[in-house]
Amino acid sequence: MHKAIRIITVAGLALPLFLAAQSGSNVTLPQDKGPDKINVSTYPADQQKGYKVFAEKCSKCHTIARPINTIMTKADWERYVKRMMHKPNSGISDAQGKTIFEFLAYDQENRKDKNPSAFFKSLSDEEIEKLKAQQH
Numbered sequence: 001m002h003k004a005i006r007i008i009t010v011a012g013l014a015l016p017l018f019l020a021a022q023s024g025s026n027v028t029l030p031q032d033k034g035p036d037k038i039n040v041s042t043y044p045a046d047q048q049k050g051y052k053v054f055a056e057k058c059s060k061c062h063t064i065a066r067p068i069n070t071i072m073t074k075a076d077w078e079r080y081v082k083r084m085m086h087k088p089n090s091g092i093s094d095a096q097g098k099t100i101f102e103f104l105a106y107d108q109e110n111r112k113d114k115n116p117s118a119f120f121k122s123l124s125d126e127e128i129e130k131l132k133a134q135q136h
């Protein structure tokens with residue numbers, strides 16, 4: 001009996017924390033609506049492996065379409081991967097972060113930079129907050 005109460009209490013406390021960690025992923029950004037796959041068949045073998053790590057790890061909180069359709073400089077990708085890694089429960093190790101960054105840098109140069117108008121510039125925190133306010 002007491003054990004059941006304790007379990008219910010713990011679950012009740014954990015849920016808001018879980019929801020708080022997901023906030024910002026419950027907003028739809030313009031780039032979320034683009035394609036959610038990259039044809040990597042012409043990429044070098046190590047980048048094809050990197051794509052798998054990227055697709056698995058970067059789709060946990062938002063659609064993988066978000067990074068697939070966002071363009072930034074390599075320096076910004078490096079910072080952005082770190083920012084995503086440091087979010088609560090990101091589940092991304094340093095080694096995986098490095099693999100993902102290398103994939104994003106290659107993909108930026110070989111796919112996005114060749115056709116920049118097909119993609120979206122990354123949004124500022126203010127722009128994301130504004131979209132959130134509009135959608136709720």
Ligand code: HEC
Nearest residue numbers: 023024025057058060061066067070084087089090122123
């Ligand atoms: C733990 C949850 C989580 C994981 C894992 C995650 N993201 Fe995010 N991502 C977010 C949130 C939340 C936002 C909204 C902006 C913010 O709060 O930083 C976001 C926003 C973004 C944006 C939008 C940029 C912009 O400003 O327009 C990109 C690109 C992105 N993430 C890429 C990635 C990549 C690449 C990975 C994998 C390395 C990843 N995300 C993994 C939570 C996550």
